[in-house]
Amino acid sequence: MHVLAKEAVLTGARVLVETLSLHGVQVVFGIPGTHNLAIYEEIGRAGIRCVTSRHEQGCGYAADGYARVTGRPGVVLTTTGPGVVNAATALGQAYSDSSPILLVSPGVPTGHPREGRGYLHESRDQSRAIAALCAWSHRVTSVSEIQAAVARAFAHFIEGRPRPVHIEIPVDLLEARARVKLVPPYQITPRMPGARPLDEAAALLRSARQPGFVLGGGAQYPGYEKSPVGRIAMRMAERVGARIVTTVNGKGAVPESHPLVLGSTLHLAAVRRWLASCDVVLAVGTELGPADLWDDAFTLWGRLVRVDIDPAQMHGDHIADVAIVADAELAVRGILERLEQLDPMPEPPGNGWRHGDYEAELAELTRRWSGQLAALRRALPPESVVVGDNSMCVYHGALVGMPMDPPGRFLFPTGFGTLGFALPAAIGAKLGRPHLPVVALAGDGAFQFSLQELATAVELELSLPVVVFANGGFGEIREEMRVRGMRPIAVDLHAPDFPALAVAYGARGCAVKTPGELEEAVTEALRVPVPTVIVVPEDD
Incomplete structure (x- = not known):
């Protein structure tokens, strides 16, 4: 212009x-x-x-x-x-x-x-x-x-x-x-970290016998490119023998296939026990909030190094022992440079990690969706953008059951916890990165908050698989009612014929029964220039 x-x-x-x-x-x-x-x-x-x-x-x-x-x-x-x-x-x-x-x-x-x-x-x-x-x-x-x-x-x-x-x-x-008089935008330089807290952070990590890293959304590079914060954090973890766990918004900042990476599993009891036992925790760009931990009373017992652009986080629920208010990339790079000037540790610590507890809890959490999630992993290229709704199939399933390595991205509505996010957010993601595969995942309850946006996706001719896991309503709330000893009320919802509704909008639609059929449907949906609604029945 x-x-x-x-x-x-x-x-x-x-x-x-x-x-x-x-x-x-x-x-x-x-x-x-x-x-x-x-x-x-x-x-x-x-x-x-x-x-x-x-x-x-x-x-x-x-x-x-x-x-x-x-x-x-x-x-x-x-x-x-x-x-x-x-x-x-x-x-x-x-x-x-x-x-x-x-x-x-x-x-x-x-x-x-x-x-x-x-x-x-x-x-x-x-x-x-x-x-x-x-x-x-x-x-x-x-x-x-x-x-x-x-x-x-x-x-x-x-x-x-x-x-x-x-x-x-x-x-x-x-x-x-x-x-x-119109003028161009003025340049803003990143916030630089101070030398003293970087020195203190490096010294703590070098002396730690059981270090742990938590990477949040602030550790993700703006946009889709591979996160430099994640790459630097991996080098730091390998040097000091730390394991890395990410928040939901930090998922994909580091490769979840790496043996030191625990994925987005802060909500697992085994991971919280390990994190609480770490003598030094480095938290980058995260509130360490209950929405990620699924625990309002979680306590860290070790020393906490916080890196965040938001100074308010230094005095949040978990008060920083070393506070680094700065651009995340500049801060972690500064810590790594100081660690590399120190003698390497003779042997990485064992880190107090009990692998069996973690595996058992992970398997139980994802049991209901394991076949479908495996099918999705096979159908989606590594660079895919996965957009999840606030649905059981996502926060119990895909969050931990679909490991992601950079440059893949996982978008999810944490904290505020809205419903209806997946489809319109996937439309925005596809418009922002049209050359990348994008898939939306939602439960049938959440999908009905925004299914009218199928018309938008059709109009834009977007190749977009929309996978709907159907359990007949608000499954999570139904389960919470049962735990309370309640008779489920107001959670069993009538659902339309989603595939037929998709066709009425000018999209494609189908229902699948097996993981193999799901893999085939998603693979085909990535090839056609219209959205495809794929309904997967979910066992209650």
Whole structure:
């Protein structure tokens, strides 16, 4: 797009779109409405690609998937009021998973009275409501302020923890004109670690007899490329004899086929026992939160070295003994350089690891889906992107039953724990990396939260297998009711004929019974230019 070198008189909508273009935005996920038409008019002139989901929540999830595989912020454009609120759940999920999402919406006009007057899509305080679910929400008050607000958003994504933000532009400012000088984005340098904490971390790891590493989402390289943090962490682990476990968002940062890597298994009791017994733990880019540990009361007994871009994490549930607030790659590289200057350990420690407990627990957890997961591994190339919904087949099954080596990626809605994530996020991931195989995995309950996005995938001609594990409703909640001694209530759901519904949308659909049939169906689905819904019956 043409970059303006001098001041010019521009509308607010033009300033917004020009500024987005200057920041490298190539695609916008949104739904047009009465109040954002001026923005869409400028987007059309700018040549930015518009992806129209069937619900604003789907726009948010698609932007999230796009951001996770490209490393570029996902941009969502809604109309005022209900459009913004519809996207709120996706913003909450992006906040939990540290995804860089920019939501842009119109707002009520600048002179609108606070008590309201029945204006279309009017809400009491749209910006304040959304601010509760994202890093910040800002309502601009002039045309000239729009450029600064967008620049602030993109700086936030780079210099700190990349959580979602919202910019509200009063609808009258979109058509208003002002003299504005557009400038390119300013450069932001990574946050450098201090020498002293790096020295302390290296000394602790060198002297540890039972070290353990935890790699979170902050250890993943932005985008799809192989994580340099993961490569450096592997070298460190081999040098000091540490085992590595990852969080869900860290899955794929290191090769899960490596003998020192335990995969994304923090929720296994055997792994938590081992981690609690480590005398030194290095945690990179992770909250060490209950959503990953499945344990609200987990306690570390050893010394904790924390590497995180977010200073608040140093005083979280697990207080750092050595706090390194810095860019993760610079920090772990600095620790490794210091370790390599020290004498290598004569023999890596045994690490207190009881292999049998881990294997038995892993086998029991994945027993229900072992055949199907093996079939998926055979059908999917190593570089595949696997997008999971908050379904039993994923967090009990694929998370641990589908080992992943770089550059494969695993996308999952942790923390906030939304349903309906997989299909729209897979659409965003496929748009972000069209040359890569992408597969969506969901239970039949979760799939029905966003199945209308099949229409979006059909429209975009995406080759996308959508594997639906059917257990007749909300299987996890059903099991929790039984554990409580309850009679299951409100969890057994009527499901449509998913393959027939897929065909009605213009997609393909089939039902399979055996792992062999699943492997064949997924292999075929990767070859055709439309999404394919593949239903797998799940034994209760």
